[in-house]
Structure formats: structure tokens, C-alpha cells
Amino acid sequence: MLLAAAAVGGRLSLRHDGTGQKLVVPFAFYSVGVGHDAVLNDALCCATGWAESDTCVRVRPGREFGPDAFPCLGYFVNLGMESRQPPAAIDRAFFLFGFPTPFGGIDVTGWFSMALRSTGSMMGGVAFSEGVVRGGR
Numbered sequence: 001m002l003l004a005a006a007a008v009g010g011r012l013s014l015r016h017d018g019t020g021q022k023l024v025v026p027f028a029f030y031s032v033g034v035g036h037d038a039v040l041n042d043a044l045c046c047a048t049g050w051a052e053s054d055t056c057v058r059v060r061p062g063r064e065f066g067p068d069a070f071p072c073l074g075y076f077v078n079l080g081m082e083s084r085q086p087p088a089a090i091d092r093a094f095f096l097f098g099f100p101t102p103f104g105g106i107d108v109t110g111w112f113s114m115a116l117r118s119t120g121s122m123m124g125g126v127a128f129s130e131g132v133v134r135g136g137r
Contacts, residue, residue, distance in 0.1 A: 005032050006122060012095065014057060014106070021136040023067060027095075029076040031124025059104040065097070070131040073099035079121045095126060 009028045016023070059065045075096040092109050096102040 006030070006124075012106075012128075017056075019136050022134045023131045024134060025070055025131040026129040027126050029124055029126040031076055031078070031122040033078070033120055033122030033124075055107050055109070057104055057106045060102070063103040065104045067131045067133055069097060069103070071127070071129050072097055074102060074126045074128060075099070075123070076126045077121075077123045097128065099125070 007028070007030050009026070012025045012027055014023045014025070015021070057065055075094075077094040077096075079092045092107075094105060094107050096105040098104065
């Protein structure tokens, strides 16, 4: 087991089931955690690599979620596990929106590509940038 630290950037893309619009929110997270196997690794995930799911953003009662909620700070919790043969790996991540008290969150599970065998879990802070709304029906 090794103590691990990470600094990662990406985009969280959320689709509104009713209108078909996408809210794309850039983010950067900084986290610490524990890992096993590879000392240094490279992982890649993209929209086409994620598993389909019915995961919805959960919002605390009395609060609203949408483009006006960003930019904001929040939390990130992650658990990643590789298969016996890279590059296939599965990841479970939780994004919590709002700091210090979250007003909403989302649970994301999916596949990603990993260079070396590795398993680990991390948690830390997230900085979400201003969201952009795209498309619609």
C-alpha cells in the first residue's frame, strides 16, 4: 500500500432527461488516498468509455441544481479497480457539489483505460468552473 496524491482535470457532462440539454462543467480535483501496485500510472476516461446508467443528480430539499449553481467548490470520492489485464478498469466516483455543506451530488460508475495494474481509493476537494449549456430538442 502506498499513500497517493493526484491532481486531475476534466469535464462533467450532465444530460437533462426532459429537454435533452447537456450541462458541461469543467472541474479540477486535488486528492489524497491509498493505492496498491503501480507507483506511477496513467488513466483515461471519456464519454464513450463510461457505462450507461440511470444515475441522476441528487439535490438537497429546498435547493436547486442547474447552470446558476456554478462555479462552486465541492468534494470528490473515488474508488478504482483494474482487471487482471490492463487497460480495462472500473471506477466508482462521487462528486458532491457545494462547500462546506453539499447541496447536491452524483454517483458515477464506468469503465476507463489504465496503463498499468493498480487499485486505489482517493478523496479530496473539487473546484467546478462555470457550466455551459449545450443542445436540446
